[in-house]
Amino acid sequence: MSIRPFLDLVLASLVLGVAIFTITARDLFAAVVGYVAYGLLLAFVWIRLYAPDVALTEAAVGGGVTGVLLITAGKRLGAPNVSQEAQPGPGLKILTGVLAALVATALGAVILMLPDPPPSLAPEAAAAIDGAGAGLGNPITAVLMSYRSLDTMLEKVVLILAVMGVWSVGTDKAWGDAPAPLRQQKAYAPMVFLAQMLAPVGAIIAIHIFWTGANAPGGAFQGGALLAAMWMVTMMARLVEPPRVDAQWLRLALVAGPAVFLISGLAGAITAGSFFAYPSGLAKPIILFIEAFMVLSIAAALPMLVAGPPSEGQDQ
Amino acid sequence: MTPSVLAGLTGAALVGLGLYGLILHPHPLRKLLAFNLIGSGVFLVFGIVARRGAAAGFRFDPVPQAMVITGIVVAFAASAIAVALILRLSVESSHVTLDPEVWTKPNGGDTK
Numbered sequence: 001m002s003i004r005p006f007l008d009l010v011l012a013s014l015v016l017g018v019a020i021f022t023i024t025a026r027d028l029f030a031a032v033v034g035y036v037a038y039g040l041l042l043a044f045v046w047i048r049l050y051a052p053d054v055a056l057t058e059a060a061v062g063g064g065v066t067g068v069l070l071i072t073a074g075k076r077l078g079a080p081n082v083s084q085e086a087q088p089g090p091g092l093k094i095l096t097g098v099l100a101a102l103v104a105t106a107l108g109a110v111i112l113m114l115p116d117p118p119p120s121l122a123p124e125a126a127a128a129i130d131g132a133g134a135g136l137g138n139p140i141t142a143v144l145m146s147y148r149s150l151d152t153m154l155e156k157v158v159l160i161l162a163v164m165g166v167w168s169v170g171t172d173k174a175w176g177d178a179p180a181p182l183r184q185q186k187a188y189a190p191m192v193f194l195a196q197m198l199a200p201v202g203a204i205i206a207i208h209i210f211w212t213g214a215n216a217p218g219g220a221f222q223g224g225a226l227l228a229a230m231w232m233v234t235m236m237a238r239l240v241e242p243p244r245v246d247a248q249w250l251r252l253a254l255v256a257g258p259a260v261f262l263i264s265g266l267a268g269a270i271t272a273g274s275f276f277a278y279p280s281g282l283a284k285p286i287i288l289f290i291e292a293f294m295v296l297s298i299a300a301a302l303p304m305l306v307a308g309p310p311s312e313g314q315d316q
Numbered sequence: 317m318t319p320s321v322l323a324g325l326t327g328a329a330l331v332g333l334g335l336y337g338l339i340l341h342p343h344p345l346r347k348l349l350a351f352n353l354i355g356s357g358v359f360l361v362f363g364i365v366a367r368r369g370a371a372a373g374f375r376f377d378p379v380p381q382a383m384v385i386t387g388i389v390v391a392f393a394a395s396a397i398a399v400a401l402i403l404r405l406s407v408e409s410s411h412v413t414l415d416p417e418v419w420t421k422p423n424g425g426d427t428k
Contacts, residue, residue, distance in 0.1 A: 008319045012326045019330055019353055023337040028345055035349055042356055045326065048319045049363040050375045057385045061392050062356060069392075073345055073399045077406055088340050096339045104332025111324040111364060120369030121379040139374060143382040155386045162393035169400040221385055298389075305396035308403065 008048060015041045032070045039063020052217035053140040056209070060225035061302075068232055069306045072182055076308075136284060137215030144219065145287045149276045153265065156258040156294060159301040163254060167245050170309030176246040179307035187238045195237035202230040210295050214284065220291040224298025231303045242307040250300060257297030261290050320367040327360025344402045344414050348395060355391045359384045 018041060022034035039062040046055035088096075125139065125147050136142040144152045210223030234240050243250050264286060265276040272279045278286050330353055337350030362380045369377030406412045 004319075008322055012322050015326055016329055016333075019333050022353065023333055023341075023350060028343065031346060031349055035352070038353075039356075042360075045323050045360065046363060049323055049367050051363060051366065051381050051384075054359075054363070054381055054384050054388075057388050058356070058359075061388050062352075066352065066392055066395060069396055069399055070345060070349065073403060076403055077345065077412060087342065093340060096336055099339075100332040100336040103335055104328045107328035107331055107361065108325050111321065111328060111361065114365070114368060118365070118368035120371040120377045122369055122371040122374050122377045125378050126373065139378040140382050140385070143378045144385065148379065148382060151383070151386060155390060158390055159393055162397055165397045166400040169397075169404045219385075221389060225389075302392070305393060308400055 011041070011044055011048070015045060028074045029071070032067055032074060035070065036063050036067035039067070053138070053213075053219060053222070056217060056222040057225065060222055060229065064229055065225060065232070065302055065306065068182075068229075068236075072306060072308075075183065076180070136287065138213060138217065138219065140217075141213050141219045141287075141291075144221075145291065146276075146278065146283070149261075149265065153258055153261045153276075156261065156297055159297065159305075160254055160258065163301055163304050166305055167309050170311065174310045174312040176244060177310040177312060178244045179242040179304075179309060180311040181238060181241055182232065182236045182307065183238070187236065192237045192239065195233045195239055199230045199234050202226060202233070206230065206295075206299075210291060211288075213291070214288060220294040221298065224295040225302060227295060227299035228302035231299065232306060235303065235307070242303070245304075245310045250304070253296050253300040254304070255297070257290075257294035260293040264290050320364045323360055323367075324364035327357040327363070330354070330357030330360065333357075342413060342415065344405075344412065345399070347414070348398050348402070352391065352395060355387075359387060362387075 015038065018034055018038040022031050022038055025031040025034055040059055042062065043055040043059040046052070046058055125143050136146070206223045206226035208223075209218040209226060210220055211218075213219030213223065231240075235242060264278075268277040268279075269275045334350045334353030334355075334357060337353065338347050341347050341350060362384050366377045366380035366384075367375075369380065371377065402412075
């Protein structure tokens with residue numbers, strides 16, 4: 001009898017407890033803080049599912065960056081005209097509760113009745129990894145960069161489209177200016193100190209996570225997200241301000257990842273015989289080369305998504 | 317019960333919880349939070365599918381796991397657009413609501 005099943009049960013109830021708190025909290029700020037804690041707890045669940053790569057992404061993006069996004073949004077929104085809104089009546093609450101319980105039960109039943117033996121793409125992925133992505137010890141990176149590389153490239157394009165979407169929500173007059181600072185007041189000393197201490201260390205850890213991702217858990221997503229977080233920490237401490245959205249270097253950084261990925265994919269059509277194939281023996285260096293630019297694009301895109309549309313009078 | 321089934325059931329419960337919050341919260345940012353809960357619940361269901369698909373020497377099926385990593389980033393991008401739209405809506409209308417009735421009232425529903 002090991003202690004693990006008990007710990008799993010504790011973890012699951014913690015996740016559900018924090019999720020319930022997030023939904024029921026009265027205050028928006030409390031709900032967001034609950035959501036960040038929830039993201040970190042969820043990362044532990046992913047580790048239990050033998051998915052450390054997903055755990056890293058969930059902790060960095062799902063918990064961390066989304067938390068900053070929502071806290072910043074809550075601050076910018078202030079609290080105008082929220083309390084006067086009609087709260088839903090008890091009848092609607094019960095009806096919604098029943099509906100939600102039904103959906104959850106149906107989904108739970110499906111999970112208990114999943115087919116046996118389970119379908120799996122692991123053998124195909126393993127074969128593809130041995131063929132094209134030879135030299136990568138981390139199967140997740142191999143799937144992302146070789147077996148399903150088109151998905152990953154398009155996902156980078158989605159990030160650019162999202163940045164364009166956020167920028168285009170701004171007013172016409174503000175176009176080209178910088179987004180508003182992440183916090184309005186002057187930062188207080190402990191925050192500045194934290195940013196000065198954390199950002200250099202975090203940047204090095206981010207590069208390490210990217211580099212080690214070829215063979216161990218980690219990779220471009222996780223490293224890029226961490227680098228993005230470090231940029232955001234320095235912006236929250238007002239050590240740097242968000243850049244102007246028409247800055248050449250910013251736009252180059254945003255498109256570098258998908259552009260290099262796409263060019264390498266097209267080059268593969270000539271040198272290796274098919275779109276997004278890598279010449280054998282050179283697969284690992286090429287993949288790391290592409291990933292380096294993806295890290296750059298992710299590190300540029302995530303903070304720009306958090307910073308929001310250009311805002312008038314932010315001429316810096 | 318294996319850890320993966322437990323995680324899957326947790327995911328199912330999270331989808332239910334998120335759906336409840338999405339429907340009932342009047343505040344758009346709280347709706348967005350609830351929607352993200354649904355998303356992470358669906359990802360957990362993917363997690364159990366990946367865990368069950370262990371084969372070819374892996375302890376998991378790497379394909380669904382890679383899709384979840386992609387999904388988390390795309391979900392964040394969609395949330396960022398939603399936040400930008402909510403903020404612009406509140407600037408244009410000075411209301412933080414998605415309730416259509418507030419828009420049609422004569423003085424903008426401002427009953428203060």
